[in-house]
Amino acid sequence: xxxxxxxxxxxxxxxxxxxxxxxEEAAQALGVSVDWQPFLLGPIFAEQGxxxxxxxxxxxxxxxxxxxxxxLCARRGLPFQQPDPFPQNGLYAARLALAAKEIGGIGAFSxxxxxxxxxxxxxxxxxxxxxxxxxxxxxxxxxxxRAQDAEIKQALFAQVDQARQLGIFGAPSFVVxxxxxxxxxxxDQALELAAT
Amino acid sequence: xxxxxxxxxxxxxxxxxxxxxxxEEAAQALGVSVDWQPFLLGPIFAEQGxxxxxxxxxxxxxxxxxxxxxxLCARRGLPFQQPDPFPQNGLYAARLALAAKEIGGIGAFSxxxxxxxxxxxxxxxxxxxxxxxxxxxxxxxxxxxRAQDAEIKQALFAQVDQARQLGIFGAPSFVVxxxxxxxxxxxDQALELAAT
Numbered sequence: 015x016x017x018x019x020x021x022x023x024x025x026x027x028x029x030x031x032x033x034x035x036x037x038e039e040a041a042q043a044l045g046v047s048v049d050w051q052p053f054l055l056g057p058i059f060a061e062q063g064x065x066x067x068x069x070x071x072x073x074x075x076x077x078x079x080x081x082x083x084x085x086l087c088a089r090r091g092l093p094f095q096q097p098d099p100f101p102q103n104g105l106y107a108a109r110l111a112l113a114a115k116e117i118g119g120i121g122a123f124s125x126x127x128x129x130x131x132x133x134x135x136x137x138x139x140x141x142x143x144x145x146x147x148x149x150x151x152x153x154x155x156x157x158x159x160r161a162q163d164a165e166i167k168q169a170l171f172a173q174v175d176q177a178r179q180l181g182i183f184g185a186p187s188f189v190v191x192x193x194x195x196x197x198x199x200x201x202d203q204a205l206e207l208a209a210t
Numbered sequence: 211x212x213x214x215x216x217x218x219x220x221x222x223x224x225x226x227x228x229x230x231x232x233x234e235e236a237a238q239a240l241g242v243s244v245d246w247q248p249f250l251l252g253p254i255f256a257e258q259g260x261x262x263x264x265x266x267x268x269x270x271x272x273x274x275x276x277x278x279x280x281x282l283c284a285r286r287g288l289p290f291q292q293p294d295p296f297p298q299n300g301l302y303a304a305r306l307a308l309a310a311k312e313i314g315g316i317g318a319f320s321x322x323x324x325x326x327x328x329x330x331x332x333x334x335x336x337x338x339x340x341x342x343x344x345x346x347x348x349x350x351x352x353x354x355x356r357a358q359d360a361e362i363k364q365a366l367f368a369q370v371d372q373a374r375q376l377g378i379f380g381a382p383s384f385v386v387x388x389x390x391x392x393x394x395x396x397x398d399q400a401l402e403l404a405a406t
Binding site for chain 1: 258268270271273274277278281285377378379380389390391392393395396399
């Protein structure tokens, strides 16, 4: 007991929604603690020559992903809506998440953002949506000010750098010790390792 | 009972190896029959602008995949070697598989090819390797002649066309009724649907 898992997620990522909604409960059942690590996939995709989400660039892959998400959410009893546009701009949400992390509220805030986007079809670059997410997470509205500090902006750049150094190329990703796991499909395997 | 699953695979595909080794047993346990559907990913990748496997084109993705395969094979007690070069040319193997399908031996032959490649590091474009795979599958050596018939070559083109029409963009893929599933991670979900 007492293991730890790093959860690397991008707010615009559909499969990150699946992991965000279940990771805390699944980790707790194994005595594992979760370290929420928001980052941006945009810069990492750009280095691979991708100008948008691969789900937009490769239509067959995109069409499949939406059906796969529909099926998985139905199995798990999760609401699901396809956000428009996709992918959403998760920059402000990611900065707010880092500000929330300073006061211990990152998990609740992140879940609220994922639910607003993929559960209710809200636009997560919208300041009103984010203000509601702070409320839902019982966090002070003033975090929106803190999120605009140079220190937080710099911290988000550092997150992207660290993700790159960890070999992360997609989201969600999980890090346990030296092992990297990619995709909601590997969450249970990662947690199992963290628990040993 | 009595359901059916189409198993679409490419011989060079690492994750297809995982599914090929377990699909018959898993399907049988649910009373589902397996329709083995070899195809080539090369033409489909080329249409997406990819000149090689995405695991070669995107190094972080490739490095992750090899480690993921190592871990998964270890968990399942499967031997695993990284073939050199990767990806292998699966053209002859795919033609032979279609020839084997005509006489009811496609599953055994395909498993032998995957095991030779990913279990023993053999080169599957090599005629000697393929001749051994025919032996292992207890199939006549003369299939190598049938595999060069224009009819078989044409049948493989038709497989690629059909894969494209089914929306297939990677391997392994599974088709049950109108539903497409991608990846060894979805095999159980696909079988579950086939069994209902």
